[in-house]
Amino acid sequence: MRELVLSSFFSFMLVADEEEGHCMRLNLGESYWLMLLPALIVLAAITFPPFFYSIYLSVHDVDLTKPYLGRPFVGVNNFITLFQDSRALNSFLNTGILVGSMVAIEFVLGLLIALLIDTYFPKATWLITLIIIPMTFPRVVVGLVWRIMLNPLIGVVNYLLQFLGLGAVDWLADPTMAMVSIIAVDVWQWTAFIVLLLLAGFQTLPKEPFDAAKVDGASGMDVFRYITIPLLQPVIVVALVFRVIDALRTFDIVYIMTRGGPGTSTETVDIFAYYIGISEAGRISYAAAVSLVMLFVTIVLITIFLRFSEQWQEEMY
């Protein structure tokens, strides 16, 4: 069942796996691909044209607001510019820091909360409802509300800090604190996503291995390390892949809370591409090049991650 869920999640990647693979053969024969065809056609129609157009853009010099300059072919110039542009490199670095810290903190926190709920309150659905409330808010609203709460002059956060006798913090105008604030807000909103997936995972785990471990006298830690985690591994991979892909596209919260500032200290790749491509300038070709590099990085990251998790699974068993 889990494989089926997974394969519907990653239709592309895992369909190939299952072809060679071990478990689910649904006995659909030739009609297997036929049934996927409509979905594939729709997917191709909405992803390929923009993709190829961005490749076209990235090797030309198109400036949206300066049509009189023409559209000269410039080869890989835009990509060379990228690697010499400190602002662009800075945006990749910022994205790395954001994604790394957000996903790591969310995962550890999420795992702990999920374990806690699963162990002590397995029947408490109200608790889960409570936890996922932040997830239901639109990100723009979350950004706006936090921006106001973090305002050093009129915000409630500093008010509480001062009430407790602590000093005021310049949450969004200090380069380091701005990054910390954004990470904190994302963690506040999206940890619940990990909790939700892991809890669902816990509930699908078979009982037998745990009973056997108990009979053999395994400690709680051993059970967690050698049974829970390996059995949960596919769910963990899904949760992480989803969070990483989502975090790589972080835009709304940063845009609302800091606009990428102060200076460029929280400018992510997406925000940078948006600024130079459409907002502050019309350098759409350069923005396309930046986005393509970002796409490439994402694909490489996810591939490495999936390979790594496969290996991990083999070692575990």
Place this chain on the structure above:
Amino acid sequence: MKITKRLLVVLMVLFLGVSSFVLAQERPYEGIRLAVALRSLPETDFIVSKLGEFELMTGISVNVVTYPEEQLREREVIDATTGAGAYDVIAIDSVFIPEFAKAGWITPLEPYLKPEYEVEDISKFARDLLSYEGTLYGGPVYSEATQLMYQKSLFEDAGLAPPQTMEEYEEYAKKFTQPPDLYGVAMRGLRGNGMNIYIWSEWLWSYGGRYFDENWNPVFNSPEGVLATEKYAHLLQNYGPPGVATYGWDDVQNAFTTGKVAMIIDATNFYTRIEDPTKSQVAGNVGYAVVPEGPAGRFPGNYCMGFAISAVGAKTDEEKKAAAEFIQWATSREMELDKSLQADIISVTRDSVFNDPEFRAKFGGDWLESTMESFRITNPNYRPLIEEWREIGDRLGIEVENVIAGIKPAKEALDEAAAYAAEVLKKTGKIK
């Protein structure tokens, strides 16, 4: 009083009804449909609320599309570059007139103007702001300058007059700063050609700097520019509320209305909000003055929003005429006076409205004097009216924010922005 007011309204409605009936006989543009892209402001909301009259009068049916501030320009750029032409009339910020005109996305308004529009009545700087290479492209819906606003009671208690010079401004800012209850100043720190650069430019000019030399080489990183930037950053870092490095205009306004800031320099139209007792703790306690004078003079900033004819949307001559008709109606003297008197809107663009007795009776005082004087002396090229402005101004905004946030020294930051500006100007051929 109330009865006479009501009577007046009834009479006006009757008059309008009769006049529109008469005009309806000769509706010259029957059947033409216009799409207008704008952002929701009290100014445009008021105009939209009167659309029925215009439609009845001309036979043009108007469809309004509203966007938030930051998306309006993007929508218009996308509409123009893709050639979609979804809008016939676009609301446009004065700083983008050169960009749009140079790209051929807007049509000159001048040839379509009727004498009753009285274009000469529009404040000179507003006309200049909405022109490109000497041709008027837009009718102004909204204009503002920057001015000094201060808490009167604080100054009275201290026995001070509002600061006349930059030195006094800094001195008083220091004097009033008593964190966390009171800060000397608040001004925009947030990056953007219309954010921190809008206020920072005053410092650049006041300290004798300028944007470009005769050959379009960027020179805002000159020693004067560096000094101006250091002064601006110093004020905000030492006498501004915490977080001021990322303050937009709304943050400046909020901080001032809480009564925690002694002086601000920002837009003249803050008046409506900061004098509203339901939204402001300083209502009734605000003094207004022209911005302080620097070593090189006084330089209030300026901004204007106008309606322009989209060359991509309004293609036929008839459509252009109808679009011009709409713009002249929406930005007419009568409309502006109605806006002010009926809806308390004070982003006035016409001299005659400023001088109207009813307007003066309602809004007279130091606000009016300071605003009129600022309009008179403001330099249209306060922010350079060139098609490359957005790109250059936004990049500069990042660097100025870097200085205010203490990330980079002023010289290094401005050099970087100047190098970028030079690159842009080389690409467009201004620098040979």
